[in-house]
Amino acid sequence: MTTPHAPHILLINPWIHDFAAYDFWAKPLGLMTLGGILRDHGAKVSYLDCLDRFHPSAPESSSPSARCGRGPYRKTTIAKPPGLADIPRTYSRYGIDPDWFVRDLKALPPVDLVLVTSLMTYWYPGVRETIALVKSALHDVPVVLGGVYATLCSKHARQTSGADRLVTGPGENEILSMVSELTGWSPEPHFDPNGLDSFPRPVLDLERRLVHAPVLTSLGCPFRCAYCASHRLQPRMKRRSPASVVEEMVYWHTNHGARDFAFYDDALLVDADRHAIPLLEKIIAAGMDIRLHTPNALHIREITEPLAHLMFRAGFHTIRLGLETTAFDRRGSMDKKVTEAEFLRAVRHLQSAGFRADQVGAYLLAGLPGQRAAGVEESIAVVKRAGVTPVIAHYTPIPHTPMWADAVAASRYDLEADPIFTNNAIFPCQSEAFSWEVLTRLKNLARL
Template sequence: MNAKPPQILLVNPWIHDFAAYDFWAKPLGLLILAALLREHGMGISYIDCLDRFHPEAPLQDPSARHGRGPYHKRRIPKPPGFYDIPRHFSRYGIEPPWLDADLEAVPPPDLILVTSLMTYWYPGVRETIGRLRRRFPGVPVLLGGVYATLCRDHAAAHAGADRVAAGDGPESLFRWIEVLTGFRPQWRFDPGDLDAYPYPAFDLQRTIGYIPLLTSRGCPFACAYCASRYLEPRRRTRRPERVVDEIRFWHDRHGVTEFVFYDDALLIHPERHIVPILEGVIATRRPVRFHTPNAVHIREIDGSLADLMLRAGFETLRLGLETTAFDRRSALDRKVDERQFREAAVCLLRAGFDKDRLGAYLLAGLPGQPISDVERAVLTVKASGITPVIAHYTPIPHTDLWPAAVAASRYDIEADPVYTNNAVFPCMPEGFAWEILTRLKNLVQEG
């Protein structure tokens, strides 16, 4: 058994897609692992293939360091089967020669960890792993993340990694390290205690413009279109004071003012969780702002919570509405009804939120969904004083809606997850149409 702690390289891979944008997107899970490994005495290095601020990249507006912005991109051939889609396909992220130079500069690793996110982004994962293998032949590559968990067999056959860690999480990482390097780490704390973990290793980034926050894991709902319950079967939360301490740390140590909640169920049991968090933030008197790209549950919002969110600094508030066909939504979810939505909208507007800060996600492209349902939903949301935000449906394995998606799709999405790409509306029988996108966009913007 090797007694020497290994050197581990962590890599956030390229994206291959029709479009990609840094919409408060950071590889939080990978940076949690980086901090965990460092805490336990292992050597780490980190490469982000999506680094918008790479030294070789064209200069961006300096203000973009503190929020969203476009990735560098290079046009590449479309996957087979997409030749009829009248859109360009690109590799998003740093150029391959920049990656090669970065790999030359890191210490030779004993193990490489690669993460993954969208299932249909696996071609970018595969290209990244191929590049890593050319630079470090013989070094084992362990693939984890969402794609690895939802499509384990496909990932094992097509991603190019030596092993696939499907949904194992931090708790089993040390077993993989022992298997692949011979080194056996010993836990210094209970891995089931979210409050015991070190803060994610955001210091490994070239710039810390904003901080993603994960105050809880899991979701009590089992929505037909969402894989949260499969990915995180058990709901766990951090202590509110621990979350406040983390916000204070990043603000005081690194000057961060923008914080992004990555929770799937941020507002559940508000009096025990989000209320003490926000009251603690207000008490610190730090000038911070919050964003919720993952959306929050509407049913928990009342006048008191709306006021508290405004005072705490919620700047981008997204609501998980999905549809306004309330009489037929039981097949999708049971997380909000019409009365709860309308009351929440009134509370938020009375608190002082305006439509530029408030958005409600509406799913488009569901199996069997007529486009007229989406259009009616847009009008209903606009009438409530909130901005509609169209979210293109992505078919996801292990969800209740997956069989219907398989039956409705014009692609063989079971055989190849690349065809679940929401940009092509894979479950709409008429297929991708600029006219539909333009019609919805114009409807959202009218008035």
């Protein structure tokens, strides 16, 4: 199919198939950024969200339950994937009903190209279901898959997803040339893939209800933690200017009523004097009544007393610290991000600035290769004694990370055979079978 005129491009955020899922300020920002680039160059862009919590067909769509952009997804019980039948948990499709999705697909004007994103590698069954329904409804329209799963498990995605084409790595580098190849439409580029300030705004206005706006002030991370794939997904560190970031925030706040903003950066506070501090000063000067959230972890050692006070004045409401473990004497093989003294000092600064214990959470990894539950319990106790909230983050084995080999060796599953076995809900790197008793005990201990 060729369309030398500006094409109609459909963006799709696929379903999640999992044992558990919850909307923590989640939006497919990478996909919507590509949509912004395409629309800015003249393409018609539409968006369908299989996770839409506000779909008009849902009885709960008019509920005011959304708090700060968080809330439960609609879910439907489905069969567990092969190999996970022994897990004593319910497996579900999270998101809208498939017949609503097909109806929305068929109501669109003719589509020339479909772009589907992907996130967690073990969520690929939801991606596959989404693409299959697209193909059955739109027939010969090409479907392109990008995102985290497509990048980290590209061979598996080519064999399994049903997509006609894969984009691995940052999509902005090839989006226009790829669309040209697949549709025959060749606009003259007027943005710089390496200059984030040249990017147009993402197409967040296509959301049915903009209960929060994601904000990305930088790409990449200078650290190479053993459990993290950030460097594989974004090999180069790039930053936007503080003025560009605040201009976008003011736009979403003024024109679309967004009050909650979630920073998606992997390294928001790194080199704070030249980035975070001038950014926060400009946010304060803009005088917006907003709440700021950091679902991605902040680097603890960067939090000084002046920065903590700036964060409080700027409107930070939810802070997550990248602590991971309090076994500080044994963490050298994982990362070198923080010492015990730096953690306790950062907590004191945040408390002095006015943050409550329920606003500041420290992520603690559970389910690491060779890790015992007692180690996690001790970390929980240390965090609670410091006066902040322990937040359990279940470890996901990720291909191409330094810890991957240890994860493969420790797992009771064949992690290399199928990404489905890397699901963090099943504690795949523990030699014992999944235990509700251990999971419940950790959850109860982590409560304030």
